[in-house]
Every structure is written in structure tokens, then in C-alpha cells.
Amino acid sequence: MRTPRDRATITLVARQAGIRAGSSGGRRPTSHERRAGEPWDASYRGGPAPWDTGRPQPAIRRLTDEGAFAGAVLDAGCGTGENALHIAALGLPVVGVDVAETALSIAREKAAGRGIDADFVAADALHLDRLDRVFETVLDCGLFHTLDSDERRDYVASVASVTGRGGRLYVLCFRDAGPDAGPHPVTQEELRAAFTRDRGWSVASIRPDRIETLFSARGVPAWLAKVERRA
Numbered sequence: 001m002r003t004p005r006d007r008a009t010i011t012l013v014a015r016q017a018g019i020r021a022g023s024s025g026g027r028r029p030t031s032h033e034r035r036a037g038e039p040w041d042a043s044y045r046g047g048p049a050p051w052d053t054g055r056p057q058p059a060i061r062r063l064t065d066e067g068a069f070a071g072a073v074l075d076a077g078c079g080t081g082e083n084a085l086h087i088a089a090l091g092l093p094v095v096g097v098d099v100a101e102t103a104l105s106i107a108r109e110k111a112a113g114r115g116i117d118a119d120f121v122a123a124d125a126l127h128l129d130r131l132d133r134v135f136e137t138v139l140d141c142g143l144f145h146t147l148d149s150d151e152r153r154d155y156v157a158s159v160a161s162v163t164g165r166g167g168r169l170y171v172l173c174f175r176d177a178g179p180d181a182g183p184h185p186v187t188q189e190e191l192r193a194a195f196t197r198d199r200g201w202s203v204a205s206i207r208p209d210r211i212e213t214l215f216s217a218r219g220v221p222a223w224l225a226k227v228e229r230r231a
Helices: 004-017 031-036 040-044 058-065 082-088 101-114 125-131 149-160 188-194
Strands: 073-076 094-098 119-122 135-141 163-174 201-213 216-229
Touching: 031 040, 040 101, 058 082, 058 135, 058 163, 058 201, 058 216, 073 082, 073 125, 082 094, 082 101, 082 135, 094 101, 094 125, 101 119, 125 149, 149 163, 149 188, 163 201, 188 201, 188 216
Parallel strands: 073 094, 073 135, 094 119, 135 163
Antiparallel strands: 163 216, 201 216
16 A cells, blocks of 8 residues: 555656646556656657667567467557567557557557558556457567556456457566566566466466567567466
8 A cells, every 4th residue: 555655756756757647637657657757758769768679579570470469459568569560560450559659659650651550559558448449469568577566466457358258468578587687577476476367367378588678689588478368
């Protein structure tokens, strides 16, 4: 439970970050934004973000080759859209959502320039129900590991609200791997604890992988999880 001091701190950081905490038109800053002292959008101003390599992640390309994506696809935390555009190039209907307007603007420009049909929408991943849509496949590339425990609970419920029964969620997140781990690494146990049967999910598989970044030529250790929607 947050104390009055916690709430005051959140409000202060929100003001500094240009986010209207608690207002009907804004949102409360995430734990990542509170730690950084700036909104997600700032990461995309003046050059690429550390995780924005300008190409789809190898893990996502492999999933595409394996036929993992089907039906309507949601990319939660799509950034500048490389993964979403890669999937949309298959002819699938894809919606990419993010809170960073600069990233979304770049993604839309890419889509137009490449002649790829994909929608990029400003939306909070913790309140996906506001999209009023249902998807058969959801992709989370690099979002889950930025959330604290309370946000993960809300996020799991949020994704469940837009994923049809039998749908699939793919999560690519930083893995706990000693000194080579990326920021805020996640354990396999934390992944399984988030997506439980009582929350309407079943973890089908979790396997080691890597996430390409601009700060590591070899990529950063990651987990690639496949989670299925049960109810």
C-alpha cells in the first residue's frame, strides 16, 4: 500500500516528467518513469533508445518463421514498430500500442514508407481494455521486465482483457544471468508467478534467448515465454 509520502513523490515526478498523474486525460507514471525521472517518450527524442536497434528482434523473426503469430495481433509496448511491422508484413492485422508518442510517430512513418498496413495507437498497457478489441496473439518485447510487482499484476489482467480464450502471449524479457543481465532482469519463477491459472493463464514454455540492444553487441540474456489464455 502506498503511503501519502509515496503518492506525493509520484505526483512530483509526474509533474517533472510532464505526465498528469490521476487526471482523466493522463496516467500515473510507471515505476520505470519514476526511477528515470522522465517519461518513456523522452527515450526516443534526439536519437534511438538503447533498445531500438532499427530491426525486429531475432527471437521475433524466429517466431514469425515458426508461424507463431495468427489472427489479430497486438504488440504491447511497440516502440518504433519494427516487430509489429515485421509481423504485419505477413498480411496479419496488427495493432501496436505505446505511451510514447514520439515512438508511435516514427512507427507510423515507417509503415507509410514501407507500404505496410499496421495501426499504431497511443494506449496504456495497464489499461488495454480501453481498446475495446480482442486479439488472438499478443507480443510483449521488452515491456514486462520494466514493471514492478504491482504493475505486473495489473498488466496481466490488462492483457487478459484483450486476449481471446485460446489466445497466445509471447513475452521476451531480460533474464537473470549474473553480470551480463540487463536492467531489471526477471527470474523464471517471477514469470510463472505472474501468469497463473487463477488469473486465466497457462505457461506453455519458457526458454533462454537474447535481446539485441545498442549497448551489447552480443545481445542481452533473455527469457522467451509462451503463455496461453485459458478463460
